[in-house]
Amino acid sequence: MSEQSQSAGGAPNAVVIGASAGAIQALLHILPALPEDYTLPVLIVVHVPAGRRSELTALFAAKCRLPVAEGEDKEPILPGTVTFAPPDYHMLVEPGGTISLSRDEQVFFSRPSIDVLFESAADAYGPALVGVVLTGANEDGAQGLAAVAQAGGVTLVQDPASAYARAMPEAALKACRAARRMSLDGIVAALLAAGRR
């Protein structure tokens, strides 16, 4: 009870982001804008073919002020870090604030799945979570974002009109009435406000 009233309306404890087709461009807009002293952990699922994710991590590590890595099993989730789901694993948040991985079946033909990350994060963080769905050509993330909203978290969706692929943000807006439709600049501003020291 006290836990709940504490976090409700209070500062978020984490950010989760999901993106598919066009992900790199969109994330290049967002992640390098986060400052060194950013206070939140940022957990990300990107759909790319298995085996390609490590390149992603290297790409963003070179451009970001925050440390960027692939998630490892049972690793503690730390503020001010960017963690990508590793290729061919689902990445989940455990209630104690650690990562766990799974090789469960694909969801929407994808492992990692955005829904899997978002639903587990909603469960672990409750209202103290910001969920962001970006460009993509499928429906992964819609159910997950709805779960974030239902737990009282903040939900943001890239404006489909400005997205490289509009299906994913459109599905998210449809499944999650509470979500705010935003430009990438708007999303950056919201994330900065959420994680300011």
Added chain:
Amino acid sequence: MEDEKIEDIEIRLLLEALYRRYHYDFRNYAQASIKRRLRQARDRQGVATYSALQDKLLHDPAAAAGVLRFLTVQVSDFFRDPSYFKAIRETVVPHLKTYPSLKVWIAGCSAGEELHSFAILFREEGLEDRTLFYATDINQDALEAASRGIYPLDRMKAFTENYRLAGGKASLSDYYSTGYGGAVFDKSLRDRVVFSDHSLVTDAVFSEMQLISCRNVMIYFDRDLQDRAVGLFRDSLGRGGFLGLGSKETLRFSEHVGAFSEFVREEKIYQRRQA
């Protein structure tokens, strides 16, 4: 929020019930993924709550058997993460060649893809005759499938590519024939394999092994349970024995980290320390 709390109580009670009634112990599995799995099981059983599911499973052993199998995940490949098998071949095998006889434990072998990969590798490296494999899992269906060694033909293309990347010396198709609507792997690959129902949660150590491969099994455990399993491995390994984990698993957070050294760091291959 209130509802979710009730749900968590129900899940705890359900896992306790499964343990007491059927001796399957999922109580210390990583919460987030077991919860997801249970939700799917609940929906498939067509009941609205975990309490109702508990009622059903306590009184209907047939339904329980189905759900218990469903709770363990069975996704695997031949030569999954080819670089792991390549590292075994190039850096572990030379050590193994110095032993007159070998015991190898594939823990959480699922339907046998990893086991067959090792059997093929050991044959190609001339270690087959001196090796005894132990292939264990808690899922009966998986163990049966592993001992049959038949896999869908449509997966052979990907497995062949993995085999090649893993440093395979022949052609994967040399090891199977086509029949029963699948790829039937050569029975002789399983001549020196003991299949057994063994749980890393509740069962005891095995006799002295030179190599244990336990990949993508402990990711389903919480940290305490991982400690238990790694303790089993430590006690089952001879001095200088090897332990291979999945590509995103680590002993870094384990209470037994001191008992092992990193042998091939990037492939998560560890070696039991000498003293």
